Amino acid sequence: MIMGEYKIAVIQGDGIGPEVTQEAIKILNVVGEKFHHNFTFEYALAGGSAIDACGECLPKETLNICKTADGVILGAVGGPKWDNVPNAQRPEKALLGLRSELGLFSNLRPAKIYDALADACPLKAEIVAGGLDILIVRELTGGIYFGERGYREGKYGEEAYDVETYSEVEIRRILKNAFEVAMQREKRVCCVDKANVLETSRLWRKVAEEIKNEYPEVVLSYMYVDNAAMQLVRNPKQFDVIVTSNMFGDILSDEASMITGSIGLLPSASLGDSSHGMYEPIHGSAPDIAGQNKANPIAAILSAGMMLKYSFHLEKESEAIENAVKAVLEQGLRTPDIYSQGTTLLGTKEMGEAIAEHI
Numbered sequence: 205m206i207m208g209e210y211k212i213a214v215i216q217g218d219g220i221g222p223e224v225t226q227e228a229i230k231i232l233n234v235v236g237e238k239f240h241h242n243f244t245f246e247y248a249l250a251g252g253s254a255i256d257a258c259g260e261c262l263p264k265e266t267l268n269i270c271k272t273a274d275g276v277i278l279g280a281v282g283g284p285k286w287d288n289v290p291n292a293q294r295p296e297k298a299l300l301g302l303r304s305e306l307g308l309f310s311n312l313r314p315a316k317i318y319d320a321l322a323d324a325c326p327l328k329a330e331i332v333a334g335g336l337d338i339l340i341v342r343e344l345t346g347g348i349y350f351g352e353r354g355y356r357e358g359k360y361g362e363e364a365y366d367v368e369t370y371s372e373v374e375i376r377r378i379l380k381n382a383f384e385v386a387m388q389r390e391k392r393v394c395c396v397d398k399a400n401v402l403e404t405s406r407l408w409r410k411v412a413e414e415i416k417n418e419y420p421e422v423v424l425s426y427m428y429v430d431n432a433a434m435q436l437v438r439n440p441k442q443f444d445v446i447v448t449s450n451m452f453g454d455i456l457s458d459e460a461s462m463i464t465g466s467i468g469l470l471p472s473a474s475l476g477d478s479s480h481g482m483y484e485p486i487h488g489s490a491p492d493i494a495g496q497n498k499a500n501p502i503a504a505i506l507s508a509g510m511m512l513k514y515s516f517h518l519e520k521e522s523e524a525i526e527n528a529v530k531a532v533l534e535q536g537l538r539t540p541d542i543y544s545q546g547t548t549l550l551g552t553k554e555m556g557e558a559i560a561e562h563i
């Protein structure tokens with residue numbers, strides 16, 4: 205008996221994107237079989253591979269496939285091959301376009317240290333004793349990545365500019381999101397900004413002061429982003445939920461990933477007002493290891509797990525994926541990025557297979 209039917213749009217992307225996405229699909233197929241769900245996959249092109257196939261980084265057909273699917277999984281886009289294409293067609297534009305066209309303003313990036321990977325954390329053991337579980341809530345469709353940009357003639361010749369703009373509406377909805385998720389966690393929100401310099405950050409603080417009254421159980425704090433970057437390695441356990449702008453969240457989440465052992469471990473969910481979402485590892489296309497069966501597929505696999513939870517509301521299926529990841533790590537199985545002496549080195553595919561076997 206089939207319990208649920210789900211149509212999933214798959215954008216494999218470039219570099220290691222297809223390699224890690226294939227492992228996520230492998231896991232979804234096993235979960236589907238075990239829990240009697242029918243997951244069907246519709247492939248779509250975006251990024252460099254779309255430029256190569258049809259000259260456009262984000263074809264209309266891709267958007268249609270994503271809009272009509274129950275969830276979207278994405279590998280990563282971009283790479284040196286497309287570094288010199290016109291700006292409007294850069295692979296990264298496809299990613300920004302997908303996020304904004306699908307209305308995915310909230311990007312959840314959980315950074316957890318798995319017990320078995322405690323030795324992969326570069327911080328002193330006493331700093332992360334008892335583990336670590338941080339959630340970065342990154343605003344995803346506004347700020348400097350979406351502001352006006354260009355070139356103009358300045359006082360000293362040509363100059364370039366990128367403008368950061370945030371409206372109250374954009375700030376309110378992401379902050380509300382952060383407070384809501386904090387209510388399911390330790391009820392602490394740290395708003396990371398640069399309010400000593402930026403007007404946009406001062407508006408974030410003004411809105412946060414209003415919203416906090418709706419969540420009296422949540423403790424709200426503020427921190428400047430330069431200090432937050434330092435505090436993340438000095439004492440990451442002080443954070444529960446970090447809420448921040450598009451660019452600051454992009455940077456801080458890469459930093460947080462390294463505390464867990466590798467950027468290849470961190471998944472993400474990009475969500476909007478509905479349960480429709482896009483799920484992608486936080487890493488990029490890693491051209492330096494592409495095509496070598498070296499990439500860690502765990503971030504992509506956990507992203508698929510987040511889709512089961514947030515878009516399909518399949519909690520136990522999502523947990524099964526996380527538990528299988530924990531089990532292989534406890535078995536000492538490692539891709540090169542998290543390998544240490546005494547553990548067993550696996551490739552991308554073999555790691556996917558090992559996780560599949562545990563489900």
Ligand SMILES: NC(=O)C1=CN([C@@H]2O[C@H](COP(=O)(O)OP(=O)(O)OC[C@H]3O[C@@H](n4cnc5c(N)ncnc54)[C@H](O)[C@@H]3O)[C@@H](O)[C@H]2O)C=CC1
Pocket residue numbers: 220224279280281282283284296299466467468469484485486487488489490491492493498499500501503541
């Ligand atoms: N979501 C997306 O599609 C993103 C795309 N990019 C694009 O990806 C390309 C490469 O960007 P980079 O700055 O090099 O960042 P990157 O995240 O692709 O790679 C940074 C470093 O981390 C390693 N790494 C990344 N993912 C890994 C994994 N799963 N397992 C093991 N090691 C992994 C890479 O080998 C590299 O040494 C660029 O074109 C960039 O614009 C970057 C970030 C996100």
Ligand SMILES: CC(C)CC(=O)C(=O)O
Pocket residue numbers: 296299300349454486
């Ligand atoms: C195009 C970039 C904003 C992609 C990226 O680095 C990210 O989303 O983490």
Ligand SMILES: [Mg+2]
Pocket residue numbers: 454455458486
């Ligand atoms: Mg990034």
